[in-house]
Amino acid sequence: MERILIVDDDAELGVRLSKHLGREGFEAIAVQEGRQALQQALSGGYALAVLNDATLTMDGFQVLQEIRACSDLPALIMTGSGTETDRIEALDMGADDYLPKPFNPQELAARIRAILRRAKPDFGGRPARRNGDRIVVSDIEIDPGMRIAYRNGRLIELTSVEFNLLEILLRAAGQVVSREELARGALGRPLGMNDRSIDVHVSSLRKKLGQHSSGFERIKSIRN
Known part of the structure; x- marks a missing residue:
């Protein structure tokens, strides 16, 4: 059973979400305090x-930032404001997904399952790919089985x-891949209206890959 950490300053909401996720087959633990949440997450x-996006002592963005400094634990941000700025900030800081309040608890469970499928290619009984099955395009190399990426032999933290985006793009190198295809393959869900995730x-992947020594664009956007 997958253990889920819920961090929210609203104790009542934390209990409700924990119970719902329990019915969905997860073991959910709710905490209110940011430092305790960070200790648990790590x-x-x-x-x-x-x-x-708010806890009793640290906001969710701070907790996420400290998690990302030393861990690749999948994370979903619940945001009370639902503004585009907050959503972009959450994704820029390394959140795997976001969910504006109020939301249906079933949608939360569905998004959690989608994130876990992305984080574990063999989730749900699918056979894992061989570690030796590497993909190399120019100076970028990935190992889909180990889910690690390199640029010029140096590890890239993704x-x-x-990582899912990079794998999709490398497998389709030289071809056009639509935003909808990227969303379904990397996020495990279709894009919503005005969804810029x-x-x-x-954009974050571009920054981490850096510029190619020849100056060409690693990921080129094509607008209709």
Whole structure:
């Protein structure tokens, strides 16, 4: 059973979400205090963290930032404002997804399952790919089985979504891949109306890959 950490300053909401996720087949633990949440998140005992954008001592963005400094634990941000700025900030800081409040708890469970599928290619009984099955395009190399990426032989730190995007793009090198295809492949869901999450993840991936020595664009956007 996958353990989910829920971090929210609203104790009642935390209890409700924990109970609902329990019915969905997860073991969910809710905490209110940011420092405690950070300690729990870095303990290695959780498959994913659900972070509110506010806790009793630290906001969810601070917790996420400190998690990302030393861990690739999948994380989903619940944001109370739902503004585009907050959503972009969450994704820029390494969140795997975001969910504006109020939301249907079933949607939260569905998004958690989608994130876990992305983070674990063999989730749900699918056979894992061989570690030796590497993909190389120019100076970028990835190992899909180990889910690690290199540029000129140096490790690139990627979130699970960024790795999924990179794998999709490398497998389709030289071809056009639509935003919808990227969303379904990397996020595990279709794009919503005015949903810019893929654009933010692609922008972050571009920054991490850096400029090619020849100056050409590694990821080229084509507008209709």
